[in-house]
Amino acid sequence: MLAASVGLSVSTSGCLQHVRSIVNRNEVEQLSLTITTLSADGDRESIQLAQDISATLETAGIDIEIDMQSREAFRRSVLINHDFDIYVGRHPGDIRPDFLYETLHSKFADESGWQNPFGFTNLTFDTYLDRQQRAGGEEREQAVSQTLEALALEQPFVPICVPHEFRLARTDRFDGWEQGHLATRMGYLGLDPPTTEEAVLRAVHTDSRPSQNLNPLAVEFRNRGLITGLLYDSLAVPRWSEGGADAGGSDEETDGIEEDDDRTYTSWLGTDWTWNGNGNENENENETGDERTENGSSTDTDTDPDIELNPDADLEPTGTLTVTLREDCQFHDGHELTADDVAFTIDFLSDTTRDDSEFPAPSPRYRGHVDPIADVVKQGTYELEFTCTASEPVAKRILEIPILPAHIWDERTETASIPAITVADGTTEALITDNLPPIGSGPFQFENRTEREFVTLERFDEHFTRRESVALPEPSAETLRIRIDPRSTSAIELVETDDADVTSLALESYVVDDVLAAESEREQTSDADPLEVIESSTGSFYHLGFNARTAPFSNPRFRRVIARLIDKEQLVSDVFYGHARPIAAPVTREWTPDSLAWTGTDPETPFLGTDGELDVEAARAAFEEAGFRYDDEGRLRVRY
Amino acid sequence: MLTQLLLQVAVAVSILLSVALAGVVGRDRLSLLREEWKSRLRTSAPAIALLLAILLLNRIMRQQGRSLSQEYGVHMTEVFYTIEGEFVLLFQAIASPEANAYFSISYVYGYVFLLIFPVVAYAALPKTIDFRRLLIAYSLNYAIGLVFYILFIAYGPRNVFVEELTQTMLYDNNPQVQYLTTEVNRNTNVFPSLHTSLSATVATFAYQTRSTYPRWFPIAVCLSISIMVSTMYLGIHWGIDVLAGLALAGFCVSLSTYLVDRWSLTAILKQVRERVHEYRDTVTTPSQKNS
Numbered sequence: 001m002l003a004a005s006v007g008l009s010v011s012t013s014g015c016l017q018h019v020r021s022i023v024n025r026n027e028v029e030q031l032s033l034t035i036t037t038l039s040a041d042g043d044r045e046s047i048q049l050a051q052d053i054s055a056t057l058e059t060a061g062i063d064i065e066i067d068m069q070s071r072e073a074f075r076r077s078v079l080i081n082h083d084f085d086i087y088v089g090r091h092p093g094d095i096r097p098d099f100l101y102e103t104l105h106s107k108f109a110d111e112s113g114w115q116n117p118f119g120f121t122n123l124t125f126d127t128y129l130d131r132q133q134r135a136g137g138e139e140r141e142q143a144v145s146q147t148l149e150a151l152a153l154e155q156p157f158v159p160i161c162v163p164h165e166f167r168l169a170r171t172d173r174f175d176g177w178e179q180g181h182l183a184t185r186m187g188y189l190g191l192d193p194p195t196t197e198e199a200v201l202r203a204v205h206t207d208s209r210p211s212q213n214l215n216p217l218a219v220e221f222r223n224r225g226l227i228t229g230l231l232y233d234s235l236a237v238p239r240w241s242e243g244g245a246d247a248g249g250s251d252e253e254t255d256g257i258e259e260d261d262d263r264t265y266t267s268w269l270g271t272d273w274t275w276n277g278n279g280n281e282n283e284n285e286n287e288t289g290d291e292r293t294e295n296g297s298s299t300d301t302d303t304d305p306d307i308e309l310n311p312d313a314d315l316e317p318t319g320t321l322t323v324t325l326r327e328d329c330q331f332h333d334g335h336e337l338t339a340d341d342v343a344f345t346i347d348f349l350s351d352t353t354r355d356d357s358e359f360p361a362p363s364p365r366y367r368g369h370v371d372p373i374a375d376v377v378k379q380g381t382y383e384l385e386f387t388c389t390a391s392e393p394v395a396k397r398i399l400e401i402p403i404l405p406a407h408i409w410d411e412r413t414e415t416a417s418i419p420a421i422t423v424a425d426g427t428t429e430a431l432i433t434d435n436l437p438p439i440g441s442g443p444f445q446f447e448n449r450t451e452r453e454f455v456t457l458e459r460f461d462e463h464f465t466r467r468e469s470v471a472l473p474e475p476s477a478e479t480l481r482i483r484i485d486p487r488s489t490s491a492i493e494l495v496e497t498d499d500a501d502v503t504s505l506a507l508e509s510y511v512v513d514d515v516l517a518a519e520s521e522r523e524q525t526s527d528a529d530p531l532e533v534i535e536s537s538t539g540s541f542y543h544l545g546f547n548a549r550t551a552p553f554s555n556p557r558f559r560r561v562i563a564r565l566i567d568k569e570q571l572v573s574d575v576f577y578g579h580a581r582p583i584a585a586p587v588t589r590e591w592t593p594d595s596l597a598w599t600g601t602d603p604e605t606p607f608l609g610t611d612g613e614l615d616v617e618a619a620r621a622a623f624e625e626a627g628f629r630y631d632d633e634g635r636l637r638v639r640y
Numbered sequence: 641m642l643t644q645l646l647l648q649v650a651v652a653v654s655i656l657l658s659v660a661l662a663g664v665v666g667r668d669r670l671s672l673l674r675e676e677w678k679s680r681l682r683t684s685a686p687a688i689a690l691l692l693a694i695l696l697l698n699r700i701m702r703q704q705g706r707s708l709s710q711e712y713g714v715h716m717t718e719v720f721y722t723i724e725g726e727f728v729l730l731f732q733a734i735a736s737p738e739a740n741a742y743f744s745i746s747y748v749y750g751y752v753f754l755l756i757f758p759v760v761a762y763a764a765l766p767k768t769i770d771f772r773r774l775l776i777a778y779s780l781n782y783a784i785g786l787v788f789y790i791l792f793i794a795y796g797p798r799n800v801f802v803e804e805l806t807q808t809m810l811y812d813n814n815p816q817v818q819y820l821t822t823e824v825n826r827n828t829n830v831f832p833s834l835h836t837s838l839s840a841t842v843a844t845f846a847y848q849t850r851s852t853y854p855r856w857f858p859i860a861v862c863l864s865i866s867i868m869v870s871t872m873y874l875g876i877h878w879g880i881d882v883l884a885g886l887a888l889a890g891f892c893v894s895l896s897t898y899l900v901d902r903w904s905l906t907a908i909l910k911q912v913r914e915r916v917h918e919y920r921d922t923v924t925t926p927s928q929k930n931s
Binding site: 039040041044047048051065066067068070072073510 | 710715717718795798799800802803806
């Protein structure tokens with residue numbers, strides 16, 4: 001009996017070994033992925049891009065599902081929970097390429113917000129980004145080109161196109177729309193007539209989120225910071241390059257940006273600032289005739305012990321930025337705005353728990369702006385010195401952050417609690433509060449709102465732009481009423497019927513042709529209708545993001561093949577009716593290196609096919625070359 | 641703009657109503673209603689209260705339930721698309737400016753009229769049973785619809801066939817309409833189609849009462865079919881939503897028949913009152929003895 005069983009087990013053991021090695025191999029399955037995107041009510045272009053891309057990928061043998069989400073839910077899945085395979089959406093972008101640092105640096109892969117939602121980690125790439133962050137002068141341009149070329153090679157995300165922005169405005173009640181960019185606060189200031197009592201500026205906004213939440217740190221609810229900019233002041237205002245670099249129609253190259261202070265920032269809450277570089281390059285540039293003479297290479301002597309922002313010892317400080325604030329400014333609730341609030345804001349953005357919790361919870365917004373600030377030293381009520389670990393142009397991004405009132409946000413450091421629901425650690429009150437009413441120091445103050453209907457802002461008469469001595473554009477209207485209207489067609493109708501003065505968000509592409517046709521008709525018939533189509537440049541772009549945390553999206557070869565399945569030129573004409581610029585590099589024209597300039601096709605990852613029609617054989621060959629396999633039925637198989 | 645539009649709808653619907661009331665219900669019934677409305681209202685008070693409560697709840701929950709739905713709801717858009725494919729695009733074959741106008745009007749004005757008219761018409765009947773059944777059926781439709789809206793997250797076809805439906809989309813052709821229909825903000829409330837279920841409910845009632853209101857029956861059927869088609873033609877609902885709406889209507893009509901007159905509130909009250917009396921008697925008797 002015993003012998004029999006021993007004999008049996010011996011005889012089967014070889015077989016079992018064989019079975020185990022078969023069973024323990026995970027199955028190679030058909031690649032099935034979900035494209036997360038917005039519904040047509042949220043962003044018409046995104047869903048159309050996703051649909052076109054999914055159709056192409058399906059012909060290449062990939063099983064695709066499209067997950068449509070609302071604006072907030074989309075951002076929550078992609079930017080906070082990183083719960084996606086591939087997403088298609090719009091990146092806020094920037095007019096300067098410095099945002100690439102937080103967008104792709106591996107040290108941000110674990111954070112939420114627009115910093116590295118892809119979970120892209122590549123040490124070589126990090127060194128390019130570090131170099132871009134710290135290089136100045138000509139080296140900076142080289143470093144940016146190098147980063148962009150590496151990006152085109154690695155494709156952590158596929159930049160698709162930069163849409164042209166069109167807005168419709170009435171000129172009979174307010175004029176001077178083209179003075180400031182309508183996606184920023186400056187578009188709504190300094191309008192003619194200069195000061196109108198009891199006048200209401202009526203904007204129609206096609207996104208309902210500002211009526212639900214006005215927290216400048218809530219990444220799900222913020223777009224490009226228009227309303228934040230009206231409610232909160234920054235130290236300085238970035239200047240948009242003249243002439244609309246990305247305005248549609250003209251294909252002319254604009255001049256490269258000169259790294260000259262006067263052209264990059266205008267003074268705002270800060271009256272002037274001085275950069276003192278460490279070491280060899282000791283540039284000393286002033287904004288508005290600064291009289292102080294500060295000697296260079298100043299290392300902090302009396303460091304505020306509370307503020308230690310970047311403990312990364314590897315980074316030698318590159319210089320200091322001394323900023324002088326405008327005096328006697330106050331918040332909407334009457335509190336005075338001093339250097340304390342500025343220092344607090346920078347500290348708070350890098351850790352919204354303010355060292356109370358076991359680990360820091362950085363703000364999902366403005367991360368890249370505060371990251372190069374290693375230390376803040378207050379030098380009086382209205383003066384601060386920032387010790388920076390980045391080059392001058394990068395360090396100066398700190399001038400763009402909204403200044404939060406310390407006395408309000410100081411109390412929002414606790415981990416938020418909702419009865420009966422476990423809240424993820426690091427979710428501080430500051431990140432989830434709806435911040436109503438928002439108290440800032442900006443040119444407009446919050447009056448009231450009705451969810452999904454309107455937000456009303458009142459002019460803040462104490463704002464410094466209202467002073468006689470300040471020659472900056474000031475709020476001319478007494479009231480700014482932002483009406484929420486979810487569709488471009490009805491927004492246009494409101495402007496046409498004199499129920500609104502301006503569409504504050506760019507019109508959806510499918511109505512642009514109609515609007516332009518109506519415009520030229522008005523010109524021909526010299527109609528007295530006081531309507532104006534405003535075209536503006538933008539740094540914002542559509543892209544396809546990979547979740548590089550999981551296979552096969554972690555494989556750069558895979559990402560490159562996917563990039564080659566996307567016909568950007570065709571998508572621009574199909575989805576944007578030609579009102580967009582296909583791109584290989586996610587930056588404005590003047591920062592695009594020649595090697596990545598659009599030449600009618602993508603210079604790095606050209607489309608595998610013609611006129612939107614995929615060459616299936618070529619696509620298969622590309623996948624196979626990248627090490628993937630197809631089965632008999634033409635399905636792409638991968639090991640997860 | 642909203643008030644102007646509301647006024648427009650109110651005027652249009654009241655004209656329709658007065659014509660239909662005169663033609664369908666008749667002067668005799670209406671004058672009787674004028675005399676007896678108080679007593680009929682009293683009999684129907686529980687049903688009216690129920691409907692009002694449900695409508696109020698519906699209003700609150702459509703706002704509040706959103707976050708709940710986003711958190712726990714099941715995403716169904718892809719499932720619907722897989723099941724029925726491009727079915728709703730069949731209606732694009734009849735797309736034309738006239739069809740746009742007809743279906744938009746049916747969807748907005750026709751629907752309001754279709755829901756209000758039977759309320760008045762059945763209130764004008766001496767027996768309140770149909771009136772109460774109708775109100776209960778409406779309440780059930782809204783209540784069950786609300787539960788489904790929270791459970792299932794689905795986007796309508798206009799979010800999937802973005803390009804194909806541009807020509808017939810309600811909100812692009814009549815942008816002002818979106819102020820009336822709340823769907824555009826709560827764009828995930830498509831399953832089931834309440835436009836369909838309520839229209840079908842009214843049509844079923846019209847069938848059941850066709851001997852009383854012979855002229856109403858064909859009107860109700862035509863109108864409710866137009867409304868159902870319009871939901872798909874305008875890209876608001878999937879075919880599946882419409883089917884589910886029909887099923888919901890059938891369920892609500894039969895349940896309303898089952899529920900009405902099952903319990904009489906007055907009888908219950910009477911019973912309670914008797915109990916209270918009995919109890920008081922038993923309590924007071926011993927105490928009297930003691931004193």
